[in-house]
Amino acid sequence: MNQYLIAANTKRGQLIFNIFRPIDLYIALGGTLVTFLMFLIIKPGTLFLAILTLLPVLVCAFLVIPIPNYHNMLCVLQNIYRFYFVERQQFKWRGWCCKDEFKD
Numbered sequence: 001m002n003q004y005l006i007a008a009n010t011k012r013g014q015l016i017f018n019i020f021r022p023i024d025l026y027i028a029l030g031g032t033l034v035t036f037l038m039f040l041i042i043k044p045g046t047l048f049l050a051i052l053t054l055l056p057v058l059v060c061a062f063l064v065i066p067i068p069n070y071h072n073m074l075c076v077l078q079n080i081y082r083f084y085f086v087e088r089q090q091f092k093w094r095g096w097c098c099k100d101e102f103k104d
Contacts, residue, residue: 024064024072031060 015021020028035057044050063074070076 019066020064021071024074027060027074028064031057 016025035054038053038056042049042053044053063077064072066072067076070079
C-alpha cells in the first residue's frame with residue numbers, strides 16, 4: 001500500500017520557486033525590461049500613454065500567471081492553438097451496446 005513509482009511532487013521540484021519554468025521567467029523579465037525602457041523613452045504624461053507603456057509587463061504577467069488545472073496561461077493558449085490549428089485529428093468512433101436488445 002502507498003507504493004508509488006513516481007513522487008507526487010516531482011514536476012514541482014523541477015520548477016523555479018516551484019511555480020515557474022525558465023521560459024516563464026524569461027518572458028516576465030523581457031516584459032519588465034521593455035516596460036522599463038518604454039518609461040525611459042516615452043515619459044508618459046497622460047493616462048493613455050501610461051497604460052500603453054505598462055502594456056508589455058501586463059501582457060507578460062497575464063501569460064505567466066499560474067492557474068489551476070494547467071501550469072499557466074501560456075500553456076493554456078498553446079494547447080488551444082495546437083488543438084484547433086495544428087493537431088486537428090479525425091477519429092472514427094465505433095461504439096458498442098451494453099444491452100443485447102440493441103444488437104441486430
